[in-house]
Amino acid sequence: MQATTTEQKPAGTKLTGNRKAVLLLLQQQERALSAYEIIDLLRPQIGRIIHPMLVYRCLDFLLARQLIIKLVSVNKFSALPDGMTEPGQCLICEQCQAVVFSASSNPLQQQRRKIAATGFKLNQQPVEFHGICAACQKDKLK
Structure with missing residues (x-):
C-alpha cells in the first residue's frame, strides 16, 4: 500500500504532533489497526502511556478529513493510498489483516449517484470484502 503524504492534506487541516503520529503509523502499516493496536505501537515511540480517548480524537479528526x-x-482503521479520497472496494485478509484498496467500480459509482440524487448524503464507506490474500494462500501451501 502506498503511503499518503501529510503534505497532501485538505485545506484547513492542522496536524498536531499526536495526529501526525497516528497518521504516519497507519501509513506505514499494510494492515488495518484497531485503536488499541495504535496505542500499543505508538507507546515506544512516544515514551509514555497514551490515553485511548486521545487516539480516538485523532482518528475522528483524520476520518473527517x-x-x-x-x-x-473489523472495527479497524487504515490510511488511504496516495491520491485516493474515495475508496470503492476494500479487500481485507482474514489471516494477516492486510488491506488492499481499489477505486470505485462503475456499478458502485452509479449506485452512489442514484442515492445522491434522492438527497440522501452517503458516507464514503468502502464496500468491504473478506478473504485470504495471495501471500497467505502461498504460505498455506508450503
Whole structure:
C-alpha cells in the first residue's frame, strides 16, 4: 500500500504532533489497526502511556478529513493510498489483516449517484470484502 503524504492534506487541516503520529503509523502499516493496536505501537515511540480517548480524537479528526477510513466490519482503521479520497472496494485478509484498496467500480459509482440524487448524503464507506490474500494462500501451501 502506498503511503499518503501529510503534505497532501485538505485545506484547513492542522496536524498536531499526536495526529501526525497516528497518521504516519497507519501509513506505514499494510494492515488495518484497531485503536488499541495504535496505542500499543505508538507507546515506544512516544515514551509514555497514551490515553485511548486521545487516539480516538485523532482518528475522528483524520476520518473527517478523509485521510484514513474506518473498516466497519473489523472495527479497524487504515490510511488511504496516495491520491485516493474515495475508496470503492476494500479487500481485507482474514489471516494477516492486510488491506488492499481499489477505486470505485462503475456499478458502485452509479449506485452512489442514484442515492445522491434522492438527497440522501452517503458516507464514503468502502464496500468491504473478506478473504485470504495471495501471500497467505502461498504460505498455506508450503
